[in-house]
Amino acid sequence: MENAREKTAAVVLAAGKGKRMNSDIPKQYMMLREKPVIYYALKAFEDSFIDEIILVTEQGEEAYCREEIVERYHFTKVRKIVPGGAERYFSVANGLEAVSEDCAYIFIHDGARPFVTEEILQTALETVRVHHACVAAMPVKDTIKIADENDFAVSTPRRDRVWMMQTPQVFSADLIKNAYRMLLEKEEELRESGVQITDDAMVVETLLAHPVKLFRASYENIKLTTPEDLLLADGILEKRV
Template identity: 40%
Template sequence: MVSAGKGQRLKAGIKKQFISLAGKPILSHTLAPFERCPLIRSILVVVGEEDLEYCLKEVVEPYHYQKVLKIIPGGKRRQDSVKKGIEALPEDTEIIVVHDGVRPFVTQEMIEASIQEADRSGAAVVAVPVKDTIKMANSDGIVLQTLERGSLWQAQTPQAFQASILRKAYSNVTFKEMSVSDDATLVERLGIKVHLLPGSYSNIKITTQEDLILAHFLLEMESKSKKGKRDENGIWL
């Protein structure tokens, strides 16, 4: 669970992963479906070094998450944090699932599907078709090319991989020379096929004020559709 970001774009006065949704930190909501998923053996949470104790006391312990194996400090970049997480996992780990800590609307079905596909083919990414027309432009804002929308997908998380594949991707010599925004990019550079699975447009990554407003709305809609039922930890069922 990658959650070491600073959340500067949100400008909320608190790191985005700890912002409250229905009285619970975003990260606590995100952890819930992983805790419930029978295919998940353990969870490793990566946060900023200064947030280790806060995460334990405010995010994990109040909701009795039994599968959280460790909470470790992350790195400067997202990929550095993921690499540290990989290195801290047990050697006998077979499948590694990477998920953004600020995607609280991930479903157990997405998690299970990504694990099953990774076990079968090696690499799986949850994604949704791009809705808008995408244009490539230069630094002056001049359009260079209009991309064919029919072949474009918006990658989300979870992203799941056979452990040997992801470890190899993160030990690649080109790793230090490049900056990537998702794990599949590194796997692709090994020449390994990455399979796409159906995601959801509600599986948002909360990075801006607009995202936070939408998250409150989505949570309200979920609570109404589930008739206000929560589990013993106060998380929506």
């Protein structure tokens, strides 16, 4: 079946509380130019080659998501809306469980990252076909320092080797499902030893020791994390319309 196009799924995460945004409503549902933040990422996947979307939301928000987002904006590829968990990795694990068995590649994406483009998705697909695990990323612009617990600089990694991780983080389906199964088995042990799992590549690196390829995405592919990111987002949107 060399020529058959492999099926692809996107797991879009919208189950976080957005504490660093300091907003009354979770940041993925805040309005950005009259549309909720989550709309933009869903729209990019809807308009792309992706075959199905699993939307992960906070338990109890499923009906809101279905009515106010999926139905309202006619997202036909959202196949399931599933509840997330207390940590991002629990939300991802739930999302992965809901992906159709016949999907070959899974794109994991932050719902709070609105400016992913078709070009980024294409690059991700080409890269995952070769490497089985890849992450949208960009080289850092500032010098990075490792500090001790009292905020004294300890060391300085060479800047041309330091990258900021973005999403999508894209994997062969079997590989990422295995990695997350192992994570759930070892979760308590890892937590107790102080390991903080903040992205999907880390799960693959830590539990499978499988190489993860970084590919250049875009400095515009920002995650909305703190209030000033909203100003940046508004500027990026203004340029695009």
